[in-house]
Amino acid sequence: MPAELRAIDCDVHPSVPDIKALLPYLDMFWRDSISERGIPSLESISYPPNAPITARPDFRGKNGAAATDVSQLSAQVFDRWQASVAICNCLYGIQLLFSEDMAGAFARALNDWIAKEWLDRDVRLRASIVVPMQNVEMAVEEIERCAKDRRFVQVLVLAMQETPLGRRSNWPIFAAAERHGLPLGIHAGSAYRNPVTSLGWPSWYIEDYAAQSQGFQSQVASLICEGVFAKFPGLKVVLIESGVTWLPGFLWRFSKFWRGLRTEVPWVDRSPAEIVREHFRLTIQPFDAPDATDDVERAIDHLRSDDMLLFSSDFPHWQFDGDQVMPAGIPAGLHRKILVENPLATYDRLRDANPARETVS
Amino acid sequence: MNIEVRQPVRAQKAKVGLIDCDIHPKLTVEQMRPFLSNRWWNHLQTYGIRYRHGYAKGYAYPKMTPQAARRDAWPPTGGLPASDLDFMRTQHLDHYGVDHGIMNPLSPTGQGEQNPELAAALAFAANEVQAETWTHREPRLRSSICVPYEDGEASRTEIRRRAGNKDYAQVFVLSRTSEALGRRRYWPIFEAAVEAGLPLGIHVFGYSGWPMTNTGWPSFYIEEMTEHATSSQAVVTSLIMEGVFERYRDLKIVLIESGFGWLPALGWRLDKHWKRLKDEVPHLKRAPSEYIREHFWVTTQPMEEAEEPGHVVDAMNWVGMDRILFASDYPHWDFDDPVLALPPSLNEEQRRMIYAGNARALYNLA
16 A cells, blocks of 8 residues: 555554453542442443454454454554554443443543553554543543543544433533544444334344444434534534445435424524535445445445545454455545545544643543 | 415326325324224223323424424315315325325324223224225225234234225334334234235334434434434334244335335345344344345335435435335325426336336235
8 A cells, every 4th residue: 555545544442451451540439349349341232242243253362352452453453454543442331331420430541541551552543532421521521631632533422322412411522522623423332321223122233233323313413403513613523333325315314304394493504414514424334335336336426525434444343354444346536535635634633743642630 | 374276287197107105094083983982982081192202282393384284285174184085185186196095094093002902992993984984985095904013912803804805905003113113022913914915014103112213312303204214224124133024924014204215225234234243143044135125115205305316216226116106195294296206317117116006016906
């Protein structure tokens, strides 16, 4: 791959190898709580540890876990796939906790762990700020605290929350993100406050994973209908591990109903399709595409924008085999945009020459 | 604002044929009175119908027009939109030259009522009223068998009662059931539908009791309308993953008013993840998109409208031109005009199939 096309990988997943890894970053009370209460782990059922999607077999170590240290991730993402930068989105079920205090403490610990154990060990890594959505004030505090370290490049939340993201109670989070030039990254996953379908809890894990795209659709609708982009015109939203091909059909329906029902949401002063093209970006893995190349090109064409797709490997999740990180069928003319230009345009902080690495405190 | 009824417009296109697969007749509890026992009539008077959304009248997401109806659909004789057969004939059936109309009554039909016995009593009465007040008087119309879907056995009983009766064209449920529709509690409905040789129509709406999105309750009616697509995605996913089509191989599903732009992408998504996770669902013998292609039909209204019309035609090709059925949604505000709804670039054969041919074959209409 030519040097100028060395990819920016917008979605990699460092794994917390053991809850004990967070002990140095927790205060005495929460350290004791882990042992006194026997808290085994905060892994969520969005990614059952042994499920095929959670880690590709050849990425798993002897204990079955993958991406538990920097060298393993760097060897795959930087050495083999030749990425120049990768953004760490740590999925550890802090969002599921019911105690606001516990969520706040573990979010701080996780972000500090990422900075020290990952970002400090490889200058090519960046990370997202995991925030405790259980309490908006705490989430804003955590953004303010971590944003000082410019290696944190976005705010990370899950696709399925207690309430739709656009709700006004969440607006201080968007204000903080906009203020610091941090996109709001919405990643697949659930806080499991609600069933993963509007028809209740399904029987199979595959339904849970498939339902992620329903959550993304609902979040896009909510953020737009509530007027978030009228209030925060500088806010960018990245849909991560969302799939891609569901978006055009969703926008046809949404934009049509906007034409019929816009009096209900007068602050939405343009078609949702236009707002999405300006404010939303999507990572490319998993790429939920048809088989035929011609159909892939059509599906991409339906986005009506070359600016929206961001390269991602989703390492170590098993979305593709071998080294086919760039999905087959994506027109070659788009590669440079997807690999480099779109990520740079999306993440302000990736344009820093030398991101300040001051210690998070 | 009442608009003058226009002159019939379809005479010159008579050969294409027109079957409207989503017409909403308004039934009233007064019409249902003769078909309800005193016990349930008295219960209704005292406690009313209780849906899983909290309001005794109206909705938590108020519609944008009274009765969600076209402003010009209120009959001059009084009464609610689509409650008057003569006015429906003038304004819709005759005006557009509708050859057949499939009626899908939405309320009060017992569907979504919390008390299962009342739900069954109302469904029975709604089916009687459809035949007596509509189908017997207007041979172009067909009824749908409303079933009290939260009770599989009661639903089976209602379907068997109507089986073989040409008044009824399909079995009818709403999309937001209290559990995902593929779960076993609903299997008696599929079994009885197959036994009766009838498709199962799944119309959007209903109140499952769960939040309308998997990330909680949205704020606005526009979101409720948009979210019908996500709920329908959950319905299709559930029916496939539970193995319903391996068990009921002749089951035909009609998705009504849920759009179809999302259906190809759902198939691609399910195929991709099924390839990775197929060990979890060994009862599936084929890729999910193959079940979609074989077992699902879609209705057009609200017709997808992309910024570039050709994109909708792509989606129609992906769904399959032989699986798309025209629907107007008369008398609701988002009604699609049969003359204007379909993309002009479709060829004559495609128009013939979508306006009438596909529905004629699916519903066995002469």
